[in-house]
Amino acid sequence: MVLEALDRAVGEDAPVGTAITAAQKGQASPTMVPAARYTSPEFAAREIERMWPKVWQVACTVDHVSDPGDYFEYRVGPYSVLIVRDDDGTLRAYQNVCRHRGNALCTGAGKGLSELRCGYHRWSWDLRGRLREVPSRKGFGVLRNDDFPLFAASVDTWGPLVFVNLDPEAMPLLEYLEGAPADLEWIGFDDFRGEALVTMDVEANWKVVADGFSETYHVQGLHREMIASMDDIDAPQRVWGHASKSSQRYGVPSPRFRGGLDDQTVWDSFVITQGMRMGVAEVGPVPERAEGESLSDVIAARIRATSAEKGADLSRFDTDQMLTLHQYNLFPNSTVLVTPDLLSVLSAKPGPDPDHAEMVAIHFRRAPSADAPRSEPMTVALGGQPADLGFVLNADVSVAPAIQRGMHQPGFTHLALSGEEIRIINTHRNLERYLGIDPSDMTGGPADD
Ligand code: FES
Ligand SMILES: [Fe+2]
Structure with missing residues (x-):
């Protein structure tokens, strides 16, 4: 009709x-x-x-990473970013790569992480991206934990949306979104x-x-x-x-x-x-x-x-x-x-x-x-x-x-x-x-x- x-x-x-x-x-x-x-x-x-x-990109929802230990892997092209809620409740994002020989640290999404441990040779970082453990460390000579943090990416939210930007120096998300957030405030x-x-x-x-x-x-x-x-x-x-x-x-x-x-x-x-x-x-x-x-x-x-x-x-x-x-x-x-x-x-x-x-x-x-x-x-x-x-x-x-x-x-x-x-x-x-x-x-x- x-x-x-x-x-x-x-x-x-x-x-x-x-x-x-x-x-x-x-x-x-x-x-x-x-x-x-x-x-x-x-x-x-x-x-x-x-x-x-x-560029800032929508990766997932706040509900995917609402509790400490929650994680979500966001992929675009060859890139993979790991979004993690740390123990203090702060959202963090890292390039998803182990600093030993490049293995991905996590895939998919899930809950209950207390560390980021590579499955290949078991290097491990805390949720704030600080290297904590290197098995058989002596073989590397002098290896300072501070020299091998995870590579940070930018992460922020607009309402229920979680955005990431691979650039750790990215302009703030709110600036990137310009007039949009204020325009939608009423809702x-x-x-x-x-x-x-x-x-x-x-x-x-x-x-x-x-x-x-x-x-x-x-x-x-x-x-x-x-x-x-x-x-x-x-x-x-x-x-x-x-x-x-x-x-x-x-x-x-x-x-x-x-x-x-x-x-x-x-x-x-x-x-x-x-x-x-x-x-x-x-x-x-x-x-x-x-x-x-x-x-x-x-x-x-x-x-x-x-x-x-x-x-x-x-x-x-x-x-x-x-x-x-x-x-x-x-x-x-x-x-x-x-x-x-x-x-x-x-x-x-x-x-x-x-x-x-x-x-x-x-x-x-x-x-x-x-x-x-x-x-x-x-x-x-x-x-x-x-x-x-x-x-x-x-x-x-x-x-x-x-x-x-x-x-x-x-x-x-x-x-x-x-x-x-x-x-x-x-x-x-x-x-x-x-x-x-x-x-x-x-x-x-x-x-x-
Ligand atoms: S590649 Fe991650 S510990 Fe070796
Ligand atoms: Fe359409």
Whole structure:
């Protein structure tokens, strides 16, 4: 029903354009980005060498490492970082390498560490990274413990998210995230608890995956079921530097439907795409409304009621707050999707070659308060098995291999980006900074004035 209504209502001349930053409104011609950035092994190697060891990345949730002795190994490309909660409760991170002959100290995640002991020849460090024990020490001659601490990496948190940066001298995380944390302060970010971390292989460059979560232009193409219950046009975007943002209002039809849509169609679309937020699995008649109540009010009330059943009181959030999805893109590879009742973080990491990536989806639930108890999230590595991430995300993931194949076609030398795709353009500008591409080899874009 939704699709039929769409095909009737959306014509070739549907309004386009999105309220975006002033700088991008004036794009004079498409921003052209070299496709080789998505396919070239040399480009991928340069990312590994210059970018990945220098950027803050979402590694896991606070719930993975909440108690002393908890650890979580974060891998990206060839790098492995060990995140550890030490005996004093301080989060620490180390390059995951034994200083004797290079063995990894730990793999996976777990609890109850009291030391970091290499399994090969049993050198051992305390959780603060100080060398404590070297079996048969005499054979080394003079070996001072102080000369062989673990190599520190940077670690910090934003709400329930743990970030790492391989660079021990990295700028503070809060500075890197720029305006994002203050922008989200109203929501009570610390109330969220990590529930599941799912990793899966995707046959596409990591940027193909990340780009898919950096614009809403594709909603009218790939997620047609959604635009009957989402304003994909008046979705303001904001770009700081490493961080950027888009906000989208749900529970209303896209302005692409000139003259609007009837409530039943909007309701059906919301149920199909996000019904679980209301605890509704199947489409049915639109609920009765009280005098003066909009369909949005009804949807918001149902979401609040569903959250209340799980112990989270969201009565302080109004209809607009309940139904606006805030999407933060954090350079290079993560998207934080958040409303008062839901939080998901999607990240894309490089795979073994430029045509493969690993996608990480972290789902959270809202606890009654910031000091609610924590439990260890479920951690699932699916490899190449198909994942069910829900109706909308499944579509995003399934289109990626076709895009990657397209990137290899000889005629396709450049992506042609709209000003509406400012967050993808921003990713490429940041990439150029980290990789030292100067002058830029992107062309077009804003008028020079
Ligand atoms: S490699 Fe770790 S103790 Fe030898
Ligand atoms: Fe999508």
